[in-house]
Amino acid sequence: MLNILLPGSAQVLAGSRGLGRFGLRASLSLVLLLVLTGALYKVNPELVLSVATNTIGLWALAAVMLFYSLLWVILTFDTLRLARLVRIRPKARPYIAGLATIVMIVVAGSSGYGAYVATTASGVLSTMFITAPSEPPVDGRYNILLLGGDSGPDRDGMRPDSMSVVSIDAETGQAVIIGLPRDLTLVPFPEDSPLNAAYPNGYGYEDFCDVTACMLNAIYTEVDQKSPEMYPNAVAGGSEPGIEGMRDAARGITGLTGLTIQYYALIDMQGFSDLIDALGGVDINVAERLPIGGKEDLSDVEGWVEPGQQHMDGFTALWYGRARHGSSDYDRMARQRILQQAILTQFTPANVLTKFQGIAAAGQQVVKTDIPQGALGYFTNLAGKTKALPMSTVELVPDNGVDPTDPDYDYIRGLIAAALAPPPAAE
Template sequence: MSIAASPIRYPDASSRQVMTRRAWWLVALNFLIPGSPQVLAGNRRLGRFGLGATLVLWALALVAIALFLFWRTALLTVLSQGWTLWIIAAGLVFYAVLWVVLTFDTLRLVRIVKTAPSARGWIAGLTTLVMVFLSGGAAYGAYFAFTTSGFLNSVFVAGPSEPPIDGKYNFLLLGGDAGPDRDGLRPDSITVVSVDAETGQAVTIGLPRNMVDVPFNEDSPLAAVYPEGYGAIDGCEVDVCMLNSIYTEVELKSPDMYPDAVSQGSEPGIEAMRDAAEGITGLTIQYYVLIDMQGFLELIDALGGVTINVPEDVPIHADETFTTVAEWIPAGEQHLDGYHALWYARSRHGTSDYDRMARQRQIQEAVLAQFNPANVLSKFQGIAAAGSQVVKTDVPQGMLGYLVDLAGKTKELPIVDVELVPENDVDPEDPDYEYIRQLVQQAVYPPTAEPTEGE
């Protein structure tokens, strides 16, 4: 039967049964193939435009599915670019408007007054639901893409991807604690994370903040000032010459040592800590991530809290002197909000720095484990708002797709921890840095996985 003789375009308007059946067909087609009701029963020019837009969207979806299945890194790289997300947001706004227009036009074509009275409410209600589902979903997708773009642009720097060094990507993670009793920020948690570029195997090296005589590589500007190690000869420019004081000294006293730090998305103090971490571990560190510990609680709250196993009661202090206990976090499995998680990580009463390091890594690993697509998507607005305030990094946007894919592999493998503590014959107050570098090399490049040549 030709379209010209089709009851869809030329129905028997006197038959309520025919008009009702036709109405249901048009509503279903508008949901399944937007634009097709107009081609069959209405303005064919509008229908061809809507149908063409629908086919383009389907083609893009098929390409995205194929990339996800066979070239996931490329898809994630594209989707992690701010400009790409702006284009996606604009496209989704276009589809949201288009589907509103097509749905209202479909409702006009239905000629609802000609349908059976008992079906009119159902037809109108379902048509409205279709419009809300299609247009509302597209509008929310546009908002999500726009918010993600703002988050990425506020946290990550522009730049291309970089190859691994000796098969590894090495990151410096700093937990900043700018308490009221401190002159500027001082890193309270210092960790180097080395990730295998192929397998995703991660090795974490916790650096005690009270390490002394920290060495620097020859190309570091600090090596000329402290040739025998930080503060080893005539002291330093701040009160205490420990590892976490290096940030404070350089940031407040001698930022000119690193004149290009800010323009490259970093800070002089961070670059000084990078040089210190390289001198201690013997690794080349490509990227840093600075997490504000006070803001960290906002991120945990945005995630809905974090679940950990508390080995023993941990005190929460009533003041910044860390001497008076206000309450206790009891032993056992606990679901902590941001406030309690932060205190769990930084509590000092009746404990050692090594205990605090272990608790901090426990919180970090728990947060990473609970960062999953469903959790992030459901709470994305809060996470993005908190993350832009919490995180500072020089990881380029061009690396995000690859690193997200690599992180998926990392989550499937046990993390190897290198503990630079007295139990492993490391004394932060009298460290043997050659021995420390041997421990790091054995963990990062175990005998069964010899290092590859630098790329």
């Protein structure tokens, strides 16, 4: 029992005092480290999270957990030796040995698994996030371009079907999502964009562009396939020419030409399916019956996503987000927001730890971003604030007075400015 409560104490009292003193010091040091970490997290959570999302910090954490796992095994076996089970009443021996063994397996196994998670997370984070200096907030905000790309097996290449700018107050975490419809036309570009020289009057002015449909989501395809030389430094910066074209388009649309859209995140909808399966499914309240596959006249439909509360696997959730026939593009945009929020809700620490291997494997396929690994601590802390606050959305759709085929960009920027304006101070 002493070894369970305070590893090393049994050795100090009953022999092997050198090992006991070492075990006691190590045990007390661990307790002190946990207390100090908890206190530091209360004072400066960003610092603790920065260490926990840093490659060196994760490997150091793994080494510490492996050390204590091995130490616990050694002290447990030595305690059983000191207890001299042969002198204990026969009926009590199995209980004592069993309890010690169970505790050893639980504690040492948990530490070993924690070390595995830490080393695996280090590799995943190094793959998903770039090594670069962090961008500062501008006018107190971070602006992140969020692209949902659809590269399903029935589609040729990838195109961003879901586009939004998430603007986050760098201090409070208050977030505004600006939804950009894929069929927006006459997209303007900032003066410093190479696309401005090619389309000074807006993308698709007088039906001129280098692809079939001159709409917002075609900009990615055109730059990526026709003119990647416009953005020669994109790949070196952890991005792609098509993504940089979309970033400039988002700046022009939103009027954030004086700001930097500091980061982007491209989420592959097909990879989303694998992530949802890794999480164990997702719960969504479906408003209307939606077809899986099929044609515009709803022929050749493979199945249906039925209305009502549904626990969806990845395949069903993917079609919930991408189904277009029988509903409008704007309905689909709204469903994709619901899907994203449902996944974030289920992204709890307990769920991630218990299903870590599958989530880690899926995560590397799902997300591409230029957020640097060194900024993860800050953004993890900021995301905690964002999650605790109501999130507002500005959808640039007809219901909000926006005609994507003939957009009034002054009106659009007015909508966005009103949404980003700080709330009036309470009297």
